[in-house]
Amino acid sequence: MSAPPRNELEALGLSASCADVVRHLWDYLDDQLTPDGADRLRVHMASCTTCRGYSDYQACFLEAVARVRTKSDAPVSLRERLAEGLKSEGCSCWEAVRKDRSEG
Amino acid sequence: MDVERRDAEFAREALPWIDDVYRFALSLTRDEADADDVVQETYLRAYRSWHTFIPGTDCRRWLFTICRNVFLRSRERQRPTVDLEDGEQDALAAGTVYEAARERGYGDLYARLDIGPALREAIDELAEPFRSAVILVDVEDMSYESAAEVMGVPIGTVRSRLFRGRRLLQEKLASLAAEYGLAPAAAGSDR
Numbered sequence: 001m002s003a004p005p006r007n008e009l010e011a012l013g014l015s016a017s018c019a020d021v022v023r024h025l026w027d028y029l030d031d032q033l034t035p036d037g038a039d040r041l042r043v044h045m046a047s048c049t050t051c052r053g054y055s056d057y058q059a060c061f062l063e064a065v066a067r068v069r070t071k072s073d074a075p076v077s078l079r080e081r082l083a084e085g086l087k088s089e090g091c092s093c094w095e096a097v098r099k100d101r102s103e104g
Numbered sequence: 105m106d107v108e109r110r111d112a113e114f115a116r117e118a119l120p121w122i123d124d125v126y127r128f129a130l131s132l133t134r135d136e137a138d139a140d141d142v143v144q145e146t147y148l149r150a151y152r153s154w155h156t157f158i159p160g161t162d163c164r165r166w167l168f169t170i171c172r173n174v175f176l177r178s179r180e181r182q183r184p185t186v187d188l189e190d191g192e193q194d195a196l197a198a199g200t201v202y203e204a205a206r207e208r209g210y211g212d213l214y215a216r217l218d219i220g221p222a223l224r225e226a227i228d229e230l231a232e233p234f235r236s237a238v239i240l241v242d243v244e245d246m247s248y249e250s251a252a253e254v255m256g257v258p259i260g261t262v263r264s265r266l267f268r269g270r271r272l273l274q275e276k277l278a279s280l281a282a283e284y285g286l287a288p289a290a291a292g293s294d295r
Contacts, residue, residue: 022199026267030241032248057202060214061274065242068224074126078140082122085148092108093115097122 017044021051025058114154117163118147124244125167131239132175134228142178146171162250169254172236194267201274205281213281226276233257234269241266 014022021041027033028041045051074082079097087094125146129139149170150157157166205213213219227238233255240251241262248266252259 023195026195026198026270027263030248032263053206054199054202057205057212057214058198060212061270062242064214064219064223065227065238065270065273066245067220068227069243069245070127072123072127072130074122074143075136075140078126078143079122081140082144082147085144086151089148089151090107091114091151092111093119096115096119 018048018051021045021048021054025055029055029059029062110154113159114151117157117159118150118154118167121164121167122147124164125171128168128239128244129171129175131227131243132172132232132236138178142171142174145174145178149174165246165250165253168240168244168246169256172254173256194264194271198267198271198274201271201278205278208282213277219277222277222280223273226273226280229276230269230272234265234272237262237265238269238273242270 017040021028021044024033024037024041028038031038033041045055083094083097086097122143126139126143129142129146130136133139133142146167150167157163227235227243230238236255237251240246240254241248246254248259248262251266252262255262255265257265
């Protein structure tokens with residue numbers, strides 16, 4: 001995977017450590033970095049308010065996206081239809097499709 | 105495997121995930137009637153091919169894979185091939201979006217406001233395959249590895265699609281914030 005050209009990062013006025021944060025923060029927040037890489041970012045962010053602000057911003061964003069997950073239950077009509085479909089396939093557990101719903 | 109045992113396994117492993125599969129199908133189709141069709145087809149296929157499910161593995165992930173394939177086939181887009189930028193380019197672009205947001209005073213937008221409804225709308229508007237990547241990893245909390253299996257692509261591709269999806273979402277939200285004049289309230293507050 002190729003990294004963004006160094007001059008693009010420098011154009012933003014970033015130090016090498018800040019540039020690493022910009023490039024790898026999502027990997028860090030997703031727990032995809034090696035322990036060494038994660039430590040390097042953590043150490044830098046502890047002393048850089050700009051990168052800490054950026055990290056807070058991205059973490060808040062990911063938390064907001066995670067909160068989008070809503071509880072959408074399959075409608076009763078779908079469960080009825082699915083039960084009928086499985087019954088016609090010869091599935092003996094077709095009634096459990098309805099039961100699961102009533103058990104909430 | 106005898107039929108009775110197979111059906112008992114199917115009931116125990118697959119049926120508890122109907123609501124999850126429905127929610128995923130709804131995220132993909134953005135239409136309740138279409139989601140119903142996709143879920144119906146997903147479960148019928150799952151039942152017919154239950155012998156291919158490996159006991160002890162993640163049945164929810166297995167069902168999501170079938171669900172996404174059913175959805176793609178219903179759209180006659182079996183294997184979307186989108187030309188992707190490198191994931192790190194999107195990470196860089198997201199940094200630029202943040203800088204612009206900070207300069208305009210809404211660098212703390214996500215902490216300050218309930219952006220749920222706007223975010224949901226923005227996710228719905230994301231193009232495939234970025235929408236799937238965001239939904240699977242960020243909304244459904246799947247690992248990159250699981251999402252890669254569901255999407256049938258390498259992990260690196262999930263990462264690229266995810267980063268692109270996130271960047272597009274942030275651009276959309278920043279643009280909405282500017283449109284609704286949210287900037288002045290926090291101008292200069294996070295410098």
